[in-house]
Amino acid sequence: MIEIERVSRAFGGLQAVREVSFTVATGSITGLIGPNGAGKSTLFNIIAGSIPPDSGAIRLQGEDITGLPTHRLFHKGLVRTFQIPHEFSRMTVRENLMLVPAAQRGENLLKSWLSWWKVVREDREILRRADDVLAFLEIDHVRDELAGNLSGGQKKLLDLGRTMMTDARAVLLDEPGAGVNRTLLGKLAEAIERLNRERGYTFCVIEHDMDLIARLCDPVMVMANGELIAEGDMASLRQNPQVREAYLGTGSSGQTGTGT
Template identity: 65%
Template structure:
């Protein structure tokens, strides 16, 4: 299958410290690809470069064959490349439903002219956005708390809400950053099931940074291991777990 994300020979340094060193990875369209490695391997930095949060020093990043090198996150959003965060970024004083309704860009109601002179258009669009948001709320299992302030949700519910936000757009690739962090095992099961459904039923491609190896084992194929800013090895979770280099660099480092 074709690579929807193609990272080519990327370098990134902070001062004299090289964090990403001639790193190249490919994420196949329709895959759930895992990105793991010991602390300091460069995972978060590479993630932030792909997501448009950090500029690279040299190299190229392509999205479905289109050059997106150093494009900011807001431009990538409109191209269908989105990310979630390790710490959820909800609008705490808005309800869960309202959080989802905020996502679609360029809504008619954002224009004062439309609000004054085209109220019927604004109401029609808002009704459609609300309908879609309710569908998403049902999909992610948050219907019972749809009218709860997002700030009052549990950590796991906030992560589900973040995943739901990606469904309010024309997402093609979703970057998941430590989505299991701070989530209880029950809600983590819901998260994993929703990711699998989005991949299977809607064709989402995922790139996942995660320390929960059980989650990586269930979700991801292939798995890419970074070490010292470069790709050490790529393969199935079984190949990764039995690779002596990974045991030494990753699992050994964690023990």
């Protein structure tokens, strides 16, 4: 689905990412872990189109998307979430979802005047779709709540729901577990698993919660000092001396702090 080939990026004299290559296979939930400063967020931003690489290539289903801006990648089916959710706080949860679909007729003044019946029909379909998403994520009980009043975990579920309002083929999840209580974290993990299993979503996940990574992700990519140092399933990576030294630490429980 996503191919990262020898991608590098420097900021002044700091080499944040150095010739990183790996593939996010179609239908997989691929993890990306590493210590603070490993280059994970920089790589994510490159894949998502927020910053261009200095060298290397990114391909989405064989198409070269290197350096394309975020809004163009959105239309190609590559979307992302953020460590800190970016909801419209003074709009309801349902309204936050209904904003997402692109090129709505109601956004065009002329079409609103001349084809109002089509606008109404489209709005009804978007409303139905938003309610389906809320039911899927089991947050339909807060549909009319202002998004700014949600808990951290509910905001993460809303963020995931917004990806479901697109024609996403691949989703980049940036620390979905950050700031989420254990109960809602389980619900979030279950939603990701169901989207992958039932609807064929492909995910690439940055996360510091090793239990969540172990539950969701196979394979897992490990970065340190801007380089890819290992890949595999979490069971094998926990026993990898290079990974233990760089990230997990000998005798670590596998839980680390936040930050990238």
